[in-house]
Amino acid sequence: MNFPIVRHRRLRASRAMRNLVRETSLSVNDLIYPLFVTHGTGIKEEIPSMPGVFHYSLDRLEEELAEINSLGIQAVLLFGVPEHKDAEGTSAFAEDGIVQQATRWIKQRYPEMLVVADTCLCQFTDHGHCGVVVQDAARGQAVIDNDPSLELLARTAVSQAKAGADIIAPSNMMDGFVGAIRAALDEAGFEHVPIMSYSVKYASAFYGPFRDAAHSTPQFGDRKTYQMDPANVREGIREAEADVMEGADFLMVKPALAYMDVIKALKENFDLPLVAYNVSAEYSMVKAAAEKGWIDEKAVVMEMLLGMKRAGADILITYFAKDVVRWLKEG
Template identity: 60%
Template structure:
């Protein structure tokens, strides 16, 4: 049947009708809010390139977490900013490291039990050179030593699980990291702790503001030797397949908005829970347009998140988590 018998606009006529026939939904429990934890007390340092986002001391992070819990947000993704750094990123796996102390404080607060605590498992915030593991080579010809990095990531994961992390999230893109982490977690008695692998993490220009937030800009070279090339969807599927075979329980695609096709391809091929990280550059780009009055803030924010969900993501790591959750109330 075709027009005039078939009229698609019939189901768009009222808000109630549109709500009844909506295919894709957003709700606060689908959002993960990133926190950047720094040393000190009473610290709430604005990140200049990310309006509304801060480096937080643990006491301030507890306040932020309480707000997230009250809004029904699903969880937190923790990044640590250590007091000092070294070439091997030892602060990442120190039992008294900044992320570990934050995890213990967050898990000790019974009012935060609704929040899933996810630990970003990487060394880049902790290394003096800003790369994701120990280096070989010199200057711009340096590269991360993949195999030397694996035991350090495994130590970091065990330390984070011991501190209370509900999910371990390796974001380094080293080959074999999921298997190394799974083996270490199991040997340490954390057989029930899941791994959420950043299985398809692309070398993206959209990470720029994050590097200010996490103080993780590489001091030499770049990360294109281990993060993926932006044009390679088939390679992304191979990366994901390998991580699943090594024991990944969940998947995370990064970035989100510029890589919706990767999210869709992943959703169609794999049945694991799938998240997407709406990264700092996506957030900052939209905020720049909001500040100039070029885009309606609420509508553009919600549309950007809905697009990620529609592409196939079950949950979204986003700096808009609090604002979007307030909008959904």
């Protein structure tokens, strides 16, 4: 049957009708809000390239957590900006590391808040890479050594779990990282702590503002030898499959906006909860265009995040989380 018997506009005639037949929804339960914590006191500093996003010292964290909690956001993703960096990123797994301190702080005051700990070394190393750097004599250059990096990442994950992290989120893209972390967590008695793997993380141009925020820009080269080529989809499925076999509890695609097809591919191939990371440049571009008056920020953000959900994401990590909740409450 076709027009005039079939009239698609019948189901668009009113707001109530559109709500009734809506296929994809967005709610506060879908959202994880990233937080940047740092050493020092009295610090609440806006990140220049990310309007509305701040570095917080622990003594200023209450004002942010109180707002997050009042909005009903149930999960935060912690990124630490340390005062000390070295070649192995030892402050990443120190008992008094900034992520560990912030985790304990949050869990003491907001025990029901889910703390997701980013598990990587790049913010904590003086070279800005996500693993151990060694000199490759044959190639005459510095390279990231995969297997020794796994040991440090596993130590970091265990230290975060000991501090009270509810979810470990390794973002390093070393081969075998999920298996190494799962084994270390289990051995340390944290069998109950799930792993939210950055399974399909691309060597993307969309990370620029985040690297300013986390002070994690590589001091030499780039991350293309361990993060994925933006041209590849099938490789992403292989990466995700390896993580599933190694014990991942969540899969993630990062970035999200230019990788909707990858989100869809993972949704079709795996049955684990799927996370889309709406990354820093995706946030900053919208903020900049809205500031110029070129776009309707609310409309663009909601459409963008619905697109990620429509592609297959179950969970969204987004710097827009607080704004989204307010907009949802407005109706």
